[in-house]
Amino acid sequence: MTRTNERRYTSVEICAGAGGQAVGLHNAGFQHVALIEIDRDACQTLRANTDGNPEWDSCKVIEADLREFDPADLGLEPGELDLLAGGVPCPPFSAAGKQLGRDDERDLFPTMLELVDHLEPKAVMIENVRGLLDPKFAEYRQEIIKRLESMGYEECYWDVLEAKNYRVPQLRPRAILVAMKPEYAQYFEHSKPEESEPISVGEALHDSMRARYEAVASDPRAEKAFKDWYKKALADVAPTVVGGSKKHGGADLGPTRAKRAWAELGVCGLGVANEPEEMKDAERDLFAPAGPKLTVAQAAIIQGFPSEWKFSGRKTAAYRQVGNAFPPPVAQAVGEQIYAAFEAAAKTQTG
Structure with missing residues (x-):
């Protein structure tokens, strides 16, 4: 989608990862002041895409542990920042992470709230897994809301947004919290897209998969293999792409159930191509019995990244960045609603 907004509003993002949320908010019209991330490979990805890019000329990539980061280093006065956003770590609230919530050392909600208190942004946007909205975390969510209210914010909504409804070819429900200062919250309108036919894996990957098979066109199996994959891949959107953690081995497309779902779409989930x-083994990458494996670039398409966004690091590190990302089109949709509230408030104040 082509951005039509002028860049009148600033943002700082924590836990920026490979930039999925950053791309979305950038496309919504926000001017990033800083992207803060602890992972070295992800920071290199952010720098590779923003350094020297005039569209991101005011953006600093800061490699730091958020729990040790001094917000004074941003050089912002309290109330100067328009939007503080971030996808705090998901494992404390995910089934795979054992849902330890506040008892998980990876829970950065308290740190995020400390940053809110220090920076006093006009709006706050926090993204996490759907599990955060499970009943077992109701008390914890209420504590977060009360803390935000004590700092002068109103909850605009805390809801689950499904990526496939935002033209992302993937099942990826995410819990999104938006809170704003009252003078902006009154203009915030939370709306979800009308139901439409989702984009299938086949539609999303047709061109890139065709190019991969054309690269081995001398193999007599190539044309049939492509057609077999495409017929299956038209059936549905992808299961949730997962990046995993550094504690677990190489890259693949998730647990057993996810691999079965990928197999039904003609994709082999036992690794990344x-x-x-750079292909060295066509047998492994394109002609496995379960079908072709996805490349990192194709996984990025499934996440909704633009084709020009590149990922740094070795294949496993790059895939992990993609799998842990927030789909840019979803972030853009939320960002546009926040932007619209700012604009409505500004019009009222000047009108």
Whole structure:
């Protein structure tokens, strides 16, 4: 989607990862002041895409542990920042992470709230897994809301948004919290897209998969293999792409149930393929019995990244960044609603 907004509002993002939320908010019209991330490979990805890019000329990439980060280093006066956003770590609230919530050392909600208190942004946007909205975390959510209210914010909504409803070819429900200062919250309108036919894996990956098979066109199996994959891949959207953690081995497309779902779409989930120009083993990457494996670039398409956004690091590190990302189109949709509230408030104040 082409941005039509002028860049009148600033944002700082924590736990920025490979930039999924950053891309979405950028497309919504926000001017990033800083992207804060602890992972070295992800920071290199952010720098590779923003350094020297005039569209991101005011953005600093800060490699730091958020729990040790001094917000004074941002050089912002309290109330100067328009939006503080971030996808705090998901494991404390995910089934895979054992849902330890506040008892999980990876829970950065308290740190995020401390940053809110220090920076006093006009709006706050926090993204996490759907599990955060489970009944077992109701008391914890209420504590977060009360803390925000004590700092002068109103909860605009805390809801689950499903990525496939935002033209992302993937099942990826995410819990999104938006809170704003009252003078902006009164203009915030939370709306979800009308139901429409989702984009299938086949539609999303047709061109890139065709190019991969054309690269081995001399193999007599190539044309049939492509057609077999495409027929299956048209059936549905992808299961949730998962990045996993550094504690677990190499890259693949998730647990057993996810691999079965991928197999039904003609994709082998037992690993990630090399990009066409780096392919060394066509048998492994394109002609496995379960079908072709996805490349990192194709996984990024499934996440809704633009094709020009590149990922740094070795294949496993790059795939992990993609799998842990927030789909840019979903972030853009939320960002546009926040932007619209700012604009409505500004019009009232000047009108």
